[in-house]
Amino acid sequence: MSPRTKGKGASSFGIGTTSVLTETVARVLLLPTVVAAVAILVKGYAQPGDGFAAGVVASLGVMLQHLALGRREAERLAVVRHAPILAGAGLVLSLLVATVPLLLGDPVLTHYPRPGGHVIYLGTLELITPVLFDVGIFLLVFGSVVGTMNAFARTISEEQEYAGPGDSGLEYEE
Template sequence: MTTELYKVSARILLLPTLLVALGVMVKGYADPGDGFSAGVIAALAFALQLMVFGPGELDRLPLIRYVPYAVFLGLIISLLTAFVPSVMGQTLFTHWPPAGDSAPRFGTLEFITAVAFDVGVFLIVFGFGVGVLSSFARAEGRMRTSEERVARARAAEGEAGNTT
């Protein structure tokens, strides 16, 4: 049962939850786990939308159409971050820029390999979380409609048996 309060609350909480995920992503990009945490928070924002509005409404959100591509893009970014240094004769996960060099900046955010890797992890976790939840919701919806069809067929058979 979804009330109007749930619907309004879910709509109001979507953008702030995504902003919190972005804040977690930017907050400590050199600390381990920030891309994962931000991906989980963003996936939970869409899980709330899924629970309140259902899979049909979730598919209308612009970001959801590109979830399979997000997982693929995140995997490519993470793998490139890990393996490009080995192609250049360095060890895996070599940090760029090297210690002592300055990194390109955008405000307070420094563009270093940890940021790229965290973005890749974020895309993988977000895409996988939303993809799995929406797949479960669709499967549950298909199961519910097939159960309703069976119940209607049994009711129709019962009515046909009563009329003869």
């Protein structure tokens, strides 16, 4: 493995240092990624897109922070610190949307308003219960991907701190 300098610019996964350009681009790209994710989420009812894809895109934005700026910088985002809670909340939300129809006497996963019913539009977005379900999926995917990556990053950086500079602690002999 190539020698590295450990500093603010070190990536979370021990891949070496990053240049100023990468860091700046990573910072700038965070917001647009989130906007793109929300667009994918909202458009999912008339065009390709859904909560899953949106979650993946949004988590890619956060992953970029990890890779370019390192764990400490990435953890300054509150969503990164509380990713597991987000994932749990997303799953609960989706499950509730799926099971609440049971209380109303309909089968699981029934969506409201029923086909043909009156729908409120917000631009092109139809306000129907599947949107809530997809928001839950979005949170679940985002939370679990970010949470997993954060856990990896934390373990690796703890190991590196333990091993001290100069030894990545990750090398192995072939």
